[in-house]
Amino acid sequence: MNDANAAVITELDGHVLIVTLNRPQAHNAVNGDVALGLGTALAEADTNPEVRVVILTGAGEKTFCAGADLKAIARGEEMSPPGNRSLGLCRHGSAPNQQADHRSGQWDCPGRRD
Incomplete structure (x- = not known):
């Protein structure tokens, strides 16, 4: 079960993995939590033989994804997950x-x- 407050929410519907960027207040901008959650979701899709399709979507009504979270970068927050600078x-x-x-x-x- 996913936490409704998580930065990325996944739902498996049959053979479809729905991955939702869940930061609508920030226009789903990518910060460290989103990068980690998205990487985890894609790793799940890659290793789960039941997953045949991945749908990437964004929460909220306005924006799919604004790109990198520039405010987080300006604060000096790490954008890549710990130990992964790729x-x-x-x-x-x-x-x-x-x-x-x-x-x-x-x-x-x-x-x-x-």
Whole structure:
């Protein structure tokens, strides 16, 4: 069961995982809690063979998602979950757990779009 006050709420409906960004007061802007909740929800979808579709939606009437929570960033809050600083990185590398940094162009990555 989900906490109605959680930053991200998930609901499994048959083979569909509904993931709701739940910060309508902040236009569902992404802060650390949303990043962690979204990552957890997507990991659940990836590991649960019953999940065939993921629907990402936002709570409230006005905005799906305003993007990064700039107020949280200005306060110095961490945007990535503890121990995970892979924002801006991808996992297109050929070796297990290898990451390509698209910003630096450090590794050749098939998903890179310069």
